[in-house]
Amino acid sequence: xxxxxxxxxxxxxxxxxxxxxxxxxxxxxxxxxxxxxxxxxxxxxxxxxxxxxxxxxxxxxxxxxxxxxxxxxxxxxxxxxxxxxxxxxxxxxxxxxxxxxxxxxxxxxxxxxxxxxxxxxxxxxxxxxxxxxxxxxxxxxxxxxxxxxxxxxxxxxxxxxxxxxxxxxxxxxxxxxxxxxxxxxxxxxxxxxxxxxxxxxxxxxxxxxxxxxxxxxxxxxxxxxxxxxxxxxxxxxxxxxxxxxxxxxxxxxxxxxxxxxxxxxxxxxxxxxxxxxxxxxxxxxxxxxxxxxxxxxxxxxxxxxxxxxxxxxxxxxxxxxxxxxxxxxxxxxxxxxxxxxxxxxxxxxxxxxxxxxxxxxxxxxxxxxxxxxxxxxxxxxxxxxxxxxxxxxxxxxxxxxxxxxxxxxxxxxxxxxxxxxxxxxxxxxxxxxxxxxxxxxxxxxxxxxxxxxxxxxxxxxxxxxxxxxxxxxxxxxxxxxxxxxxxxxxxxxxxxxxxxxxxxxxxxxxxxxxxxxxxxxxxxxxxxxxxxxxxxxxxxxxxxxxxxxxxxxxxxxxxxxxxxxxxxxxxxxxxxxxxxxxxxxxxxxxxxxxxxxxxxxxxxx
Amino acid sequence: xxxxxxxxxxxxxxxxxxxxxxxxxxxxxxxxxxxxxxxxxxxxxxxxxxxxxxxxxxxxxxxxxxxxxxxxxxxxxxxxxxxxxxxxxxxxxxxxxxxxxxxxxxxxxxxxxxxxxxxxxxxxxxxxxxxxxxxxxxxxxxxxxxxxxxxxxxxxxxxxxxxxxxxxxxxxxxxxxxxxxxxxxxxxxxxxxxxxxxxxxxxxxxxxxxxxxxxxxxxxxxxxxxxxxx
Numbered sequence: 001x002x003x004x005x006x007x008x009x010x011x012x013x014x015x016x017x018x019x020x021x022x023x024x025x026x027x028x029x030x031x032x033x034x035x036x037x038x039x040x041x042x043x044x045x046x047x048x049x050x051x052x053x054x055x056x057x058x059x060x061x062x063x064x065x066x067x068x069x070x071x072x073x074x075x076x077x078x079x080x081x082x083x084x085x086x087x088x089x090x091x092x093x094x095x096x097x098x099x100x101x102x103x104x105x106x107x108x109x110x111x112x113x114x115x116x117x118x119x120x121x122x123x124x125x126x127x128x129x130x131x132x133x134x135x136x137x138x139x140x141x142x143x144x145x146x147x148x149x150x151x152x153x154x155x156x157x158x159x160x161x162x163x164x165x166x167x168x169x170x171x172x173x174x175x176x177x178x179x180x181x182x183x184x185x186x187x188x189x190x191x192x193x194x195x196x197x198x199x200x201x202x203x204x205x206x207x208x209x210x211x212x213x214x215x216x217x218x219x220x221x222x223x224x225x226x227x228x229x230x231x232x233x234x235x236x237x238x239x240x241x242x243x244x245x246x247x248x249x250x251x252x253x254x255x256x257x258x259x260x261x262x263x264x265x266x267x268x269x270x271x272x273x274x275x276x277x278x279x280x281x282x283x284x285x286x287x288x289x290x291x292x293x294x295x296x297x298x299x300x301x302x303x304x305x306x307x308x309x310x311x312x313x314x315x316x317x318x319x320x321x322x323x324x325x326x327x328x329x330x331x332x333x334x335x336x337x338x339x340x341x342x343x344x345x346x347x348x349x350x351x352x353x354x355x356x357x358x359x360x361x362x363x364x365x366x367x368x369x370x371x372x373x374x375x376x377x378x379x380x381x382x383x384x385x386x387x388x389x390x391x392x393x394x395x396x397x398x399x400x401x402x403x404x405x406x407x408x409x410x411x412x413x414x415x416x417x418x419x420x421x422x423x424x425x426x427x428x429x430x431x432x433x434x435x436x437x438x439x440x441x442x443x444x445x446x447x448x449x450x451x452x453x454x455x456x457x458x459x460x461x462x463x464x465x466x467x468x469x470x471x472x473x474x475x476x477x478x479x480x481x482x483x484x485x486x487x488x489x490x491x492x493x494x495x496x497x498x499x500x501x502x503x504x505x506x507x508x509x510x511x512x513x514x515x516x517x518x519x520x521x522x523x524x525x526x527x528x529x530x531x532x533x534x535x536x537x538x539x540x541x542x543x544x545x546x547x548x549x550x551x552x553x554x555x556x557x558x559x560x561x562x563x564x565x566x567x568x569x570x571x572x573x574x575x576x577x578x579x580x581x582x583x584x585x586x587x588x589x590x591x592x593x594x595x596x597x598x599x600x601x602x603x604x605x
Numbered sequence: 606x607x608x609x610x611x612x613x614x615x616x617x618x619x620x621x622x623x624x625x626x627x628x629x630x631x632x633x634x635x636x637x638x639x640x641x642x643x644x645x646x647x648x649x650x651x652x653x654x655x656x657x658x659x660x661x662x663x664x665x666x667x668x669x670x671x672x673x674x675x676x677x678x679x680x681x682x683x684x685x686x687x688x689x690x691x692x693x694x695x696x697x698x699x700x701x702x703x704x705x706x707x708x709x710x711x712x713x714x715x716x717x718x719x720x721x722x723x724x725x726x727x728x729x730x731x732x733x734x735x736x737x738x739x740x741x742x743x744x745x746x747x748x749x750x751x752x753x754x755x756x757x758x759x760x761x762x763x764x765x766x767x768x769x770x771x772x773x774x775x776x777x778x779x780x781x782x783x784x785x786x787x788x789x790x791x792x793x794x795x796x797x798x799x800x801x802x803x804x805x806x807x808x809x810x811x812x813x814x815x816x817x818x819x820x821x822x823x824x825x826x827x828x829x830x831x832x833x834x835x
Contacts, residue, residue: 004788004789004795004798025673026673027673028670028671029670029672029798030668030669030670031669031670031802031805031806031809032668033668033809034813053783053784053786053802054784070786093783093784093806093810095802095806098669
């Protein structure tokens with residue numbers, strides 16, 4: 001019973017104390033010489049292997065799919081789901097713990113968290129693991145202190161103040177709650193209370209506030225925990241607490257402030273954007289959107305939710321910038337669109353601008369030029385870097401009357417240059433932000449009409465999927481690392497997200513889908529029978545995982561100021577669980593690539 | 606070679622002198638195909654004066670370490686424990702007091718190991734320690750063949766070394782060269798397990814003719830120059 005066996009290592013961290021003892025008692029250790037097949041392709045394994053030392057190559061025929069090292073576990077699939085699809089070969093002198101199959105099956109039956117590791121579908125695995133971040137979430141919020149909440153500072157009035165004066169004070173201080181000094185006690189009143197007194201109880205504007213306020217004020221110390229505040233509120237049936245510090249009342253904590261601590265305050269940003277009168281006013285909002293992302297991520301919100309909130313806020317921001325920078329003629333004729341990932345709503349942190357405008361009729365050239373510069377410059381000020389492919393309003397190609405744009409579109413399809421597939425792809429993901437959206441519909445319909453069912457155009461378009469090839473699950477490998485190349489880094493955008501997004505985009509054009517987000521497209525394709533249900537589920541799961549893991553490295557990249565590393569994930573910084581999921585997700589990409597290749601005959605090229 | 610001859614000769618004598626015929630199995634030729642990795646923690650390093658305080662033995666069948674069927678025992682020593690040894694393996698007298706006497710433990714251990722070859726790091730020390738009791742119990746010495754992993758290591762690393770090469774046969778050096786994990790040491794089970802792992806790797810290297818690379822002359826860490834080949 002090797003005590004040295006590390007039970008903290010996933011999936012074993014999910015086992016109960018007794019189950020770990022049971023596991024330890026049953027362990028043996030096996031030695032495998034270099035080149036020895038530990039599990040042959042097509043065989044079933046009698047043991048689950050956990051590498052102690054050495055390395056093990058996972059091979060598909062001659063091709064090396066992955067290299068496993070200490071603490072990695074294999075082959076969960078063949079243990080549960082039948083013969084191994086790949087073979088496992090010792091790369092050097094290798095020692096593995098051997099867990100008997102019967103015990104693994106018994107533990108799977110007893111412990112669902114442990115069982116999740118053996119699910120073959122990545123989507124099921126992800127669900128069962130949950131977001132699994134230890135820090136963040138409601139728990140830590142409740143353990144925050146009252147001083148951490150965005151509470152309202154205390155505003156005091158005298159008991160002799162009239163209702164009318166109190167209303168004024170509330171407006172001046174932009175504060176809905178007042179504290180009332182009366183003798184040695186304090187009272188509290190809110191804007192709603194004032195209104196109720198007058199409308200429902202027949203008081204007049206000159207009624208003294210001491211006659212209508214509540215004197216049963218419940219207070220809490222500024223250093224108390226938020227959960228104390230929650231208990232005090234529930235216990236006393238109050239929605240507001242007076243905050244006390246060193247014998248002074250310093251503020252008022254509302255129940256809504258606690259909500260803000262959990263979820264941030266995304267609901268406040270649209271109002272800010274709405275009220276802005278100049279580009280400068282908007283700068284604060286853009287940084288708020290950004291900190292929103294961080295907060296939501298820290299608190300364990302699912303990445304899809306973060307992306308949805310962010311893209312909604314960004315679109316409001318773009319619309320406002322458009323209204324501030326465009327002349328009346330442009331505002332009337334122009335349909336502002338965002339494209340690429342911004343259009344698909346898969347954006348979480350600010351990345352390159354991908355935007356354009358379609359005009360229903362020509363507008364004066366000086367006005368258009370002023371708008372092009374003004375709009376693009378404003379977004380740059382906010383920290384949206386310019387698009388390297390120059391897909392933005394500033395570029396006349398992306399800000400022209402619709403008829404010219406349609407000709408442009410046609411030439412990209414029929415006489416493509418190297419960049420054409422990229423332009424088409426970005427445009428196909430466009431959504432209209434403001435202005436006459438039928439312009440965008442017309443352009444998209446024209447594009448679909450030209451391309452859908454056209455094998456030659458489609459396969460030229462689909463070919464971009466191989467752009468970053470070689471990035472199969474093999475990138476995982478430390479093979480390169482062993483010869484000194486740092487391939488323990490993996491670009492999830494290129495090797496994970498892009499092939500899925502682009503492959504799905506190709507299908508969407510092929511069958512003429514109007515949906516824009518990749519997940520919606522996948523669902524529509526599955527519903528129409530263009531894509532197998534299992535493949536669809538796996539793709540959604542994999543995509544979500546890539547976004548999740550990428551958001552983490554994006555936030556890190558922003559902190560360190562190294563934007564170029566934003567899509568890079570370092571394998572040695574991942575937990576075993578994350579590596580396992582990443583490997584599964586990359587396998588899904590590989591399978592999908594094959595589907596796209598054979599559908600569009602890419603192997604012929 | 607001379608050592609092996611001596612062992613066989615002594616085993617032949619011991620067979621005749623064996624006090625209790627129930628233990629004749631110790632002298633039967635071994636046909637199990639297994640070896641046993643053995644480690645004793647002792648109360649000190651003086652074989653005559655000190656006592657065994659814990660024993661662990663793990664069978665190795667083919668290329669598999671059968672940790673799931675190992676033997677472990679704590680032994681209550683006759684003599685008081687040497688304080689310096691407590692510092693080494695942190696078994697306090699209190700812990701050991703829960704153990705049984707060596708005369709209870711030894712028969713179990715003998716049945717567990719049978720006539721299988723014994724594997725260990727400096728295994729001769731452990732065997733001599735056990736022989737002290739065995740001699741008074743059954744009038745014999747352990748007849749089992751002994752495989753010392755430090756000798757296997759020496760042969761793989763320094764077997765072809767030119768004279769004057771610095772030699773380091775320390776436990777840590779073996780673990781490092783074989784890239785084995787360092788387990789919490791001075792626990793009989795962990796030490797037996799490490800020795801078993803060393804044995805499997807070294808034995809396989811021997812079969813494949815693979816050698817452990819030596820640093821070029823003069824570049825050895827200074828600490829490794831304390832011994833040299835003659």
